[in-house]
Structures are given as structure tokens and as C-alpha cells.
Amino acid sequence: RAQQCLQAETAQNGEKIKDGRENQISYLKISKLALAFAIIHSKPPGKSSKEYIEYLAKTVSEQDFGWKWKVEVLEAEVLRLRQELLLNRISPRFCLENRKQDTSAEALLGRESINPTSYSSQLEDSGCDVCNDSAFDSLGIASDFHQSEHNVNTSKHWLERVPPLNFCRSSKEQSLTAPVQFLQRLLEIRKLSEGGILQADFSELENDSFTIWNSVSQLLDGLTVFYKSPKFPAPSFLTEGVSVLISLITDTKLSNHVLKKCFKKMEEFKKNLIQIILRNRSVNRFQALHSVSQTLGLLGRNNILRNSLISLLLLEVRQFAEQLLQAHQVQSVYDITQYENIFLLCMILEQLLQNETQESNISSSNYGGEEKIKFLKNLDQIILHLSDEFPLFSLYLWRIVALSHQQAL
Numbered sequence: 001r002a003q004q005c006l007q008a009e010t011a012q013n014g015e016k017i018k019d020g021r022e023n024q025i026s027y028l029k030i031s032k033l034a035l036a037f038a039i040i041h042s043k044p045p046g047k048s049s050k051e052y053i054e055y056l057a058k059t060v061s062e063q064d065f066g067w068k069w070k071v072e073v074l075e076a077e078v079l080r081l082r083q084e085l086l087l088n089r090i091s092p093r094f095c096l097e098n099r100k101q102d103t104s105a106e107a108l109l110g111r112e113s114i115n116p117t118s119y120s121s122q123l124e125d126s127g128c129d130v131c132n133d134s135a136f137d138s139l140g141i142a143s144d145f146h147q148s149e150h151n152v153n154t155s156k157h158w159l160e161r162v163p164p165l166n167f168c169r170s171s172k173e174q175s176l177t178a179p180v181q182f183l184q185r186l187l188e189i190r191k192l193s194e195g196g197i198l199q200a201d202f203s204e205l206e207n208d209s210f211t212i213w214n215s216v217s218q219l220l221d222g223l224t225v226f227y228k229s230p231k232f233p234a235p236s237f238l239t240e241g242v243s244v245l246i247s248l249i250t251d252t253k254l255s256n257h258v259l260k261k262c263f264k265k266m267e268e269f270k271k272n273l274i275q276i277i278l279r280n281r282s283v284n285r286f287q288a289l290h291s292v293s294q295t296l297g298l299l300g301r302n303n304i305l306r307n308s309l310i311s312l313l314l315l316e317v318r319q320f321a322e323q324l325l326q327a328h329q330v331q332s333v334y335d336i337t338q339y340e341n342i343f344l345l346c347m348i349l350e351q352l353l354q355n356e357t358q359e360s361n362i363s364s365s366n367y368g369g370e371e372k373i374k375f376l377k378n379l380d381q382i383i384l385h386l387s388d389e390f391p392l393f394s395l396y397l398w399r400i401v402a403l404s405h406q407q408a409l
Helices: 001-040 049-090 092-114 117-123 132-142 154-161 172-196 202-207 209-228 237-249 253-278 286-299 303-329 338-357 370-375 379-384 391-408
Strands: none
Touching: 001 049, 001 237, 049 172, 049 202, 049 209, 049 370, 049 379, 092 172, 117 379, 154 209, 172 209, 172 237, 172 253, 172 338, 202 209, 209 253, 237 253, 237 286, 253 286, 253 303, 253 338, 286 303, 303 338, 303 370, 303 379, 303 391, 338 391, 370 391
């Protein structure tokens, strides 16, 4: 009997909940209807109800956009303050000198506002035809980062390479310059501490993973946006962003902190760059794709990133080879644009495998062994079937196979 009472009580509660939901739905419908009548009743003369509703919707959306923009500005300011706090914890002396520099920069900016042509003229096109390769050749400074001089005079001019934070820039450019400036200063502290000029405590990086992750994520997202819609010649802040990224991942001390916290983001970034190369269908795409492929190659300077990048490229090349063979066997149309783009991935993969072979000491030489086995499985048969119709692609596959076999041995 007690069980029957419990069942009856449960049924009553269920009915009450159902009635409550029905009442809520009914109340919502009545409220919407009342709102519609109120809008129609309050519409100004000379406007239809539809026009007035569209006007109200636009006004509300603009207010929402304004609030979202304010939130983004506040979030950016919070991140900037956290970045300054982190740098101050790592090296108080660096931040003290930096504040002095910022003060002088503000005075300089005040003088420039009186005569703005002296600064804006530097941003104008010189009229020279600048090749993209020359712009990206400047990325070579990343490899020379650890070979820079360690003398006393360094402390006098290190700030010249770090632009002040208060120069006005476009929102798109700011998405790159803000994290770049923070990471530049972090790299400068690292270099000066290595030379004995500054004392720095990099263990503070472990206590603030959010700031490092957020800064690196903003940098990678900003680079991805520019690579999807490239401009030529390459903007200087894009070149600086790539240079800072490569310096960061090749630094023996800082790379461990960055990869520990941002490895998944780095993997996402590499996958995005690979897809940008494969899916780009622009007629004049090869100059843009060259810069993307060059960045992928530079990421391979870090052993951990190189090994995972090799695995990703092996997978993409193998999948395309299988798709091309299937299209060839059934005499269907294949994607000629993707066929042209795949050669860039083959060249990157070949270079990375050569670098891996040439290095005598590799921290994890067996990494990616499973991916290489999958890549090599029956690939010789695929190459044999493709060699007559696609000789150049087959040649690249043979070279990659030879290098992969050498790694397996």
C-alpha cells in the first residue's frame, strides 16, 4: 500500500510539473503576442510595422555589438596587465627600464602628433617593387637569435628592438602586435639573463600558464588570419610575428614552457597551415603558399614539433595518393588545384625527413614510427599504378619512401 501511495504521489507531481511547463509555454506565447501588439501600437507614423520591427532589431544588435566590443577591450587590457605583471615577476629590473623607455616614447609620440608626417611617411610605400622572398628572408634572424653578442653594451640598446605598446594600430594588426611585443620582451629577458646582464626567474612561467597560453594563442590565431588572406609584400608585423614564434620554440629554456602549455594549440596551428596550402584555389596563390610552407618548415626546427609535423604530412600525402589512385582507376576527374598544391607538402616533408636523418642526436627518434609504417604500407603498388600518368608526383613519393625507409632502419 505504501508503494501505491508513493506511485500516486509521483504521478501527481509529474502532472504538476507538466502543468507548470504548459503554463510557462502559454505565458511565453501571450508575452510575445503582447509585445507584438505593443510594437505595432507604438510605431511612429509613416512607418510600416515591418520597417519598425527591423529598425528595433537593428538598434538592439548595435547595442549588443557595442557591449561585445567593450568586453573585448577590457579583456585585452586585463591580458596586458597580466603580461606586465608576469614580466615584472620574472625580472623587476627589466620592467623598471622598460617603464622609463615607455615614458620617453610617450614624449616622442607627443612630438610626432604635432608633426605627424615624420612618422606616417615611414609607413608609406617607397615605390620599390619588393619581392616577398626578401621579406621572409628576414626570418633568418631567428636562427641567429642565440648567436647574438653578450656584451655590456647590449643593455643600452635592447629596448630599441622592442616597440612601445602605445602606438596606435588597426584592430587586425593589433591582434598580432600585442602578443608579439610581450613575447619579444620575454625573449629579450631570456637573452640578457643568459649573458649575465639581468637576473631572471623563469620559474614564474609555471605559476601563470594562462598568460603564456593566451599570448601564444593570440599570436597563432593572428598568423592564421593573415595567411588565409595574405597581402604582398608581407607586412613587417607579420614577419616579426613569425620570427618571434620561431625564436620562442627554438629557445632551449622557453620552448619547454611554451610546448607544455600550448602543444595542442601548436598542433591546431600546423593543421590549419596544411589545410590553407591544400585548399587555396587563388590563381596567384603560389607566392602566398610559399610563405606558409616556409613557416611550416621553420616550425620543424623544434624536434617535438618536427616529429608531429612529419606525422601530419605523411597522413595528408598518403590520403591524397589513395584518392588520386582511385580517381585514376575509375577514370574520374581529380582536383587539379589540390594536385598542384600537394607538391608543396611533399617538398616540406622531404626537407623535414632529410633534416631528421642528418641530425645525429634526436631526442625521440622512434616518434611517428606507426605513422611511417602506415604511410609505407602498399605504397610501392600505388606509386607503380600512378607512375605513367603522374610521373612527377610518383618521383616525389619515391624520394619520401626512401627517406622514410632510412628512418625506419
